Amino acid sequence: MNKRLLKRHKRQVSRAKERVRLSEPDVRTPEQVKAAREASRAAPGLRNDPHANYSNPPVRNSAGLAADGTAKVDG
DSSP states (O other): OHHHHHHHHHHHHHHHHHHOOOOOOOOOOHHHHHHHHHHHSOOTTTTTOTTTTOSSOOOOOHHHHHHHSOOOOOO
Protein backbone atom coordinates (compact mmCIF):
# COMPACT_ATOMS: atom_id res chain seq x y z
CA MET A 1 0.00 0.00 0.00
CA ASN A 2 2.89 2.31 0.69
CA LYS A 3 4.15 1.93 -2.92
CA ARG A 4 0.73 2.81 -4.23
CA LEU A 5 0.56 5.98 -2.14
CA LEU A 6 4.08 6.94 -3.18
CA LYS A 7 3.23 6.56 -6.87
CA ARG A 8 0.07 8.57 -6.39
CA HIS A 9 1.99 11.33 -4.65
CA LYS A 10 4.60 11.44 -7.41
CA ARG A 11 1.87 11.65 -10.02
CA GLN A 12 0.16 14.50 -8.18
CA VAL A 13 3.41 16.41 -7.80
CA SER A 14 4.32 16.04 -11.46
CA ARG A 15 0.87 17.23 -12.55
CA ALA A 16 1.04 20.16 -10.17
CA LYS A 17 4.42 21.17 -11.59
CA GLU A 18 2.93 21.22 -15.10
CA ARG A 19 0.19 23.61 -13.98
CA VAL A 20 2.53 26.14 -12.34
CA ARG A 21 2.54 29.51 -14.07
CA LEU A 22 5.26 31.99 -13.25
CA SER A 23 4.13 35.57 -12.79
CA GLU A 24 5.60 38.26 -14.98
CA PRO A 25 8.11 40.62 -13.38
CA ASP A 26 6.97 44.09 -12.32
CA VAL A 27 8.60 46.52 -14.72
CA ARG A 28 7.22 49.68 -13.14
CA THR A 29 9.54 52.30 -11.73
CA PRO A 30 9.60 52.82 -7.95
CA GLU A 31 7.74 56.12 -8.44
CA GLN A 32 4.97 54.35 -10.36
CA VAL A 33 4.69 51.69 -7.66
CA LYS A 34 4.45 54.36 -4.95
CA ALA A 35 1.81 56.28 -6.92
CA ALA A 36 -0.24 53.11 -7.42
CA ARG A 37 -0.11 52.34 -3.68
CA GLU A 38 -1.29 55.87 -2.84
CA ALA A 39 -4.12 55.63 -5.37
CA SER A 40 -5.35 52.29 -4.05
CA ARG A 41 -5.31 53.39 -0.42
CA ALA A 42 -8.78 54.03 1.03
CA ALA A 43 -9.85 57.46 2.23
CA PRO A 44 -8.96 57.83 5.93
CA GLY A 45 -12.35 58.78 7.39
CA LEU A 46 -14.60 56.39 5.52
CA ARG A 47 -13.80 53.27 7.53
CA ASN A 48 -15.09 54.62 10.82
CA ASP A 49 -18.43 55.82 9.41
CA PRO A 50 -20.95 52.97 9.04
CA HIS A 51 -23.06 54.98 6.57
CA ALA A 52 -20.16 56.14 4.38
CA ASN A 53 -21.39 54.23 1.32
CA TYR A 54 -24.65 56.15 1.21
CA SER A 55 -24.93 59.76 0.08
CA ASN A 56 -28.29 60.44 1.76
CA PRO A 57 -29.16 59.94 5.43
CA PRO A 58 -31.36 56.93 6.25
CA VAL A 59 -35.10 57.56 5.96
CA ARG A 60 -37.57 56.14 8.47
CA ASN A 61 -40.52 54.28 7.09
CA SER A 62 -44.08 55.28 7.94
CA ALA A 63 -44.55 52.26 10.24
CA GLY A 64 -41.64 53.41 12.40
CA LEU A 65 -43.10 56.92 12.69
CA ALA A 66 -46.54 55.63 13.70
CA ALA A 67 -45.10 53.34 16.33
CA ASP A 68 -43.20 56.03 18.20
CA GLY A 69 -45.63 58.88 17.50
CA THR A 70 -48.61 60.05 19.56
CA ALA A 71 -51.44 57.66 20.38
CA LYS A 72 -54.61 57.71 18.31
CA VAL A 73 -57.63 59.41 19.85
CA ASP A 74 -61.09 57.79 19.47
CA GLY A 75 -63.62 60.34 18.32
